[in-house]
Amino acid sequence: MEIIIYLALAVVAFGGGILTGRYLLRQLIKKQEVAAQNKVKKILRDAENNAEILKKNKLLEAKEKFLQMKADHEQEVNQKNNTLAQKENSFKQKEQSLNQKLENQNKKEQDLENQRKQFEKQTEVVIKKQEEIETIKLQHITQLESIAGLSAQDAKNQLESQLKEEARTNAMASIKDIVDEARLTAAKEAKKVVIQTIQRTATESAIENTVSIFNIENDEIKGRIIGREGRNIRALEAATGIEIIVDDTPEAIILSGFDPVRREIARLALHRLVTDGRIHPARIEEVVAKTQKQIEEEIVEIGERTVIDLGIHGLHPELIRMVGRMRYRSSYGQNLLQHSREVANFCATMASELGLNAKMAKRAGLLHDIGKVPDDNPELPHAILGMQLAEKYKEHPEICNAIGAHHDEIEMTSMISPIIQACDAISGARPGARREVVESYIRRLKELESLALSYPGVEKTFAIQAGRELRVVVESEKISDAQSEILAADISNRIQTEMTYPGQIKVTVIRETRSVAYAK
Numbered sequence: 001m002e003i004i005i006y007l008a009l010a011v012v013a014f015g016g017g018i019l020t021g022r023y024l025l026r027q028l029i030k031k032q033e034v035a036a037q038n039k040v041k042k043i044l045r046d047a048e049n050n051a052e053i054l055k056k057n058k059l060l061e062a063k064e065k066f067l068q069m070k071a072d073h074e075q076e077v078n079q080k081n082n083t084l085a086q087k088e089n090s091f092k093q094k095e096q097s098l099n100q101k102l103e104n105q106n107k108k109e110q111d112l113e114n115q116r117k118q119f120e121k122q123t124e125v126v127i128k129k130q131e132e133i134e135t136i137k138l139q140h141i142t143q144l145e146s147i148a149g150l151s152a153q154d155a156k157n158q159l160e161s162q163l164k165e166e167a168r169t170n171a172m173a174s175i176k177d178i179v180d181e182a183r184l185t186a187a188k189e190a191k192k193v194v195i196q197t198i199q200r201t202a203t204e205s206a207i208e209n210t211v212s213i214f215n216i217e218n219d220e221i222k223g224r225i226i227g228r229e230g231r232n233i234r235a236l237e238a239a240t241g242i243e244i245i246v247d248d249t250p251e252a253i254i255l256s257g258f259d260p261v262r263r264e265i266a267r268l269a270l271h272r273l274v275t276d277g278r279i280h281p282a283r284i285e286e287v288v289a290k291t292q293k294q295i296e297e298e299i300v301e302i303g304e305r306t307v308i309d310l311g312i313h314g315l316h317p318e319l320i321r322m323v324g325r326m327r328y329r330s331s332y333g334q335n336l337l338q339h340s341r342e343v344a345n346f347c348a349t350m351a352s353e354l355g356l357n358a359k360m361a362k363r364a365g366l367l368h369d370i371g372k373v374p375d376d377n378p379e380l381p382h383a384i385l386g387m388q389l390a391e392k393y394k395e396h397p398e399i400c401n402a403i404g405a406h407h408d409e410i411e412m413t414s415m416i417s418p419i420i421q422a423c424d425a426i427s428g429a430r431p432g433a434r435r436e437v438v439e440s441y442i443r444r445l446k447e448l449e450s451l452a453l454s455y456p457g458v459e460k461t462f463a464i465q466a467g468r469e470l471r472v473v474v475e476s477e478k479i480s481d482a483q484s485e486i487l488a489a490d491i492s493n494r495i496q497t498e499m500t501y502p503g504q505i506k507v508t509v510i511r512e513t514r515s516v517a518y519a520k
Contacts, residue, residue, distance in 0.1 A: 169482045217251065224279050225253065225270070235281035239288040240266040260328040261299075265291050299324035306337065310344055312363050316393035323366065325373040336373070339427050340366050346423035351416060361416045364402040367395070368420050371403075383407045425504065447499060452491055452507075457483075469506040470495075476513040484509040 226233045226246060233244050241262050245254040255266050269291045273279045276287075300317075303324030307315050315323075326337035347365035352358040371386030380388075387404030398414035405412040406421045445463040448470050452461040457478035462471045472491065474484060488509040495505055 169480075221274055225274070227279065227281075231281060232279050232284065235284045236266065236269070236288070239285050240269065242266040260330070261295060261325065264328060265295050268295070299327070302327050302337070306341065306366070310341065310362060310366060311359075312366060315363075319367065319370065319389070319393050319395075322370050322373050322389070326369070329373050334428065336369055340369055342427045343368060343420070343423045346426060347416070347419050350419050350423060354419070356415055356419070360396060360399060361419055363395075364399040364416055364420050365423060367399065368403050368406050368424060381407065381409050383409045444499070444501060448495070448505070451494060451498070455487060455491065457487075467501065467505070469508065472507065472509045474509060474511050476511050479511060481511060484511050 224232070233246065237244055241259070243256040244266070245256055253270070255263050265288065269284070269288045272287050272291065273284065300321055301324070303320035303322070306323050307320060323337070326340055327335070329336040344362045344365035348358045348362035351361035367386065367390060369382065369386065370389055371382035371384070374385065374389065383404050383406055387400050390400045390403050398416055401410070401413050402417040402420040404410045405417045406424055412418060445467050448463045448467060449461040452458055452470060452472045457474050458472055459475050460473040464471060470491070472487070474487065479487065488507050492507045495507070
């Protein structure tokens, strides 16, 4: 019973505690809410006060900025007004000046009108006088025709023909005097430059043929080179593209072909095969391949050594290779590399004497015949092909023009172009530098003589000094001394336009009059 009472008391006490706790918690929450509300109210009051102060400050700043902008605007307006006033005054002054000029122009126009009227009157008077003069002139002409027995047109034609002949003779005499004077003043300097160029530049001259001779120790080796049923020699010809001639020539084999590079490859390959002793088709192909690679390397090395010797820098590798290939090419029997080196040195010397760019002239001189050695052979003149190659590898435009114009295929546009042409002619015209086939040489001489004989009044022609001079004998009754000068110039111009020749050709016209009498 007591336990039940204790339990009931405990329950009552626990319930009372809960109610008391809830009451106290509510009171605490109410106090916190009141405190929070008071805090919020205080924050709001502070915020309102700060906002009011900030608002006043912003209004004051806005008013100050407005006043400042207003002052600036008024100042700008005043400046613009002053500028407008100045411009208005300037315009007024210009208007007054224009009005004054307009008045003066009107006065001048009036004066000109008066002068025009006076001129018209004078012109009418002059026309009447000219008509009178023409009438009198016709009367005089009629009287002169009746006295002379010739019409005015016939007399005019005779006078014109006489004046033309006199003018032509005087012109040729003047031309001769001018040419003689120019020769006196310029020939010495030109000869000096050319002679100094030639003397200061000494290079070797090499002659290349279309055949190469391979020497052997004895004729027994010929049989080994030919091989069984000729298989070795056929393999060698197929690999090199060169014709190998084995005949009765003692201790020699002839290599024939127009490509000197292939001939050199064949010669070196033959030398290796004979030295090694193993000669059969497989070995021949192997040796030819190695020799070809070696020649290509030598070509590049020759090109690099050439440009280094000449002091030329920045040349494209492909152009260097072509310079090396010049070593195995020839022009009229003159080795192309030696010719190009000679021309390069000539050009550098001549350009320095004339105050031009010697380095550019030397570069153009070395490359002027580069069109003769490309791997392919397009149907273009070598000068044009060389110019295109130089343009392809980014050479200077003046160098490209010098290359393309050194045989007059294109117009010369730079100062070094005529130097390249002159130095090329000097190198090719040197006695012994070039050789020609006998048939072509004789044909050129006959063409020279026939060309001169085609002119009226020419009696005989003689091509002398290996075709470098043409002497023309004319009939003295048909051609005068003045006409001889014209004939020499005409023949030389026609030779330049119609014929191809190395160097230059001197044309000499000879006129002779002989009077013979006998005393008996």
